[in-house]
Amino acid sequence: MEATQLRDLLEKQIEKSTNFWAGRPKMTIQELEAVEKFAKQKSKLFEKVFDSPEKIDKISKMQNSAL
Amino acid sequence: MDFLDKAYSYNFEGIRNEVYQFRFISTGLQEITKIVSISPINKNLNWYSVGFGNLEKNENTISVNDLAEINNNDYDEVLATVFMCILHFFISNPDYTILFFGNTLHKHRLYKQKISSNLIILNQYLEISGGITEEQVTIIEKSQTITRKGKQHQRIIREKDLTALSNSIEIKRIEKYNAAKTADYQFVLFKLKKEL
Numbered sequence: 001m002e003a004t005q006l007r008d009l010l011e012k013q014i015e016k017s018t019n020f021w022a023g024r025p026k027m028t029i030q031e032l033e034a035v036e037k038f039a040k041q042k043s044k045l046f047e048k049v050f051d052s053p054e055k056i057d058k059i060s061k062m063q064n065s066a067l
Numbered sequence: 068m069d070f071l072d073k074a075y076s077y078n079f080e081g082i083r084n085e086v087y088q089f090r091f092i093s094t095g096l097q098e099i100t101k102i103v104s105i106s107p108i109n110k111n112l113n114w115y116s117v118g119f120g121n122l123e124k125n126e127n128t129i130s131v132n133d134l135a136e137i138n139n140n141d142y143d144e145v146l147a148t149v150f151m152c153i154l155h156f157f158i159s160n161p162d163y164t165i166l167f168f169g170n171t172l173h174k175h176r177l178y179k180q181k182i183s184s185n186l187i188i189l190n191q192y193l194e195i196s197g198g199i200t201e202e203q204v205t206i207i208e209k210s211q212t213i214t215r216k217g218k219q220h221q222r223i224i225r226e227k228d229l230t231a232l233s234n235s236i237e238i239k240r241i242e243k244y245n246a247a248k249t250a251d252y253q254f255v256l257f258k259l260k261k262e263l
Contacts (some may be wrong), residue, residue, distance in 0.1 A: 002191050003263045009071060010158065013151055019121060027080050030129050031122060031153035038131035039086040039104035041120035046254075048167060052110040055237070060112055061243040063164065063256065064197045066196040 070185040074147040077103070079155060089152040090122070095139030102131050103152040105165065113163040115156070119149050130197055133170060134211075134224070146181050154192060157259040166198075168254040172225040182255060193242035197252035201237040222262035 027035075050056050077091040087105040090176060092098055100122040108114045120133030139145075153165055169175030182189065211224050242248075244255065 002260065006154065006263055007190050008150075010128050012156060013074060013076070013155075017078055020207040024078075027088075028129075029222065032080065032088060032104045034084050034122070034129040035080075035102050035131055035184045036086045036090050037085050038102070038120065038133070039088075039106035039116075039118055042104070043116045043135075045108045046108045046114075046116060046236065049238055050112070050114075056111050057110065059238055059241070062238065063112075066241045066243050066256075067194050067259065 070143065070188050071147050071150060073144045074151040075144055075201075077148050077152055077155075079152075087152075087156055089155070091148050093139050093141055093145055095141035095144070095202075097139060099139055101145065102148055104131070105152070105156050108166060113160070114166055115160075115163055116166050117149065120146075142177065142181065146178065150189065153257060154259075158239040159261045161263070163258075164258060165255055165257040167177060167257060179249040179252060179255065182244070183249055186246055187246070192263060196241050196256040196258075197244045197249065198238055198254040198256060199240045199251050200253045201239045202235065 049059065075093065080088040080090055085107050089103040091101050093101050093134050095191050101118045102122050103117065105115050105117050108116045113223045116134060123130055123132050135260060141188040142167040155166070157163070168177070168188055169178045182195065208225055211222055241256065
């Protein structure tokens with residue numbers, strides 16, 4: 001039920017987006033690079049969370065028990 | 068209207084060096100080009116971080132600004148779009164986890180408030196957890212100039228001192244997202260529901 005709903009939701013969005021973005025300029029290399037730089041800085045903030053195998057194991061267990 | 072139906076039309080720009088990039092135009096009080104990025108934090112656990120902000124061009128430099136405090140009167144639409152990008156990402160990465168947090172006190176509270184008020188809709192597709200770190204994030208007050216109705220105003224934003232996180236950070240607890248306990252959560256995790 002939810003799987004169908006999700007597929008419909010995304011298909012509807014993709015159709016809407018395809019029409020909206022048709023003919024609009026693509027992002028430039030400089031813009032794509034700026035986004036990449038921003039994303040990597042953002043990810044780096046939480047890098048230390050995973051700096052040992054013990055921490056990774058502990059986090060994995062905590063996450064699984066929360067699901 | 069369903070929360071997710073409010074999403075703007077986003078464009079998936081592709082994957083560049085493992086960073087998933089999306090673009091959309093916020094059409095609140097003014098038109099603002101916004102970016103959503105999803106990038107890896109840890110590949111062993113397949114944790115990814117989501118970021119979003121304004122794509123800004125100043126003379127020769129282009130950057131993404133996620134500290135802009137412009138109220139474009141469309142918080143719902145912007146957040147709905149971010150969630151649609153997250154769902155888009157999950158279609159090809161169903162076992163991955165997305166980490167979500169706001170970098171100012173105001174935004175962090177606002178995002179959690181929006182998640183809480185749309186929990187039933189989001190829970191249809193997502194497993195949502197709240198995370199608590201050992202370290203308390205320090206808040207820095209910064210003065211910012213904003214323009215409203217053509218007039219410049221000074222305001223104080225309470226930004227998180229995220230540089231401290233780069234030195235040391237440990238997760239204390241991860242629990243099923245509880246709307247009554249969001250004040251405790253320093254970050255929120257999203258995972259696609261197993262049955263989807």
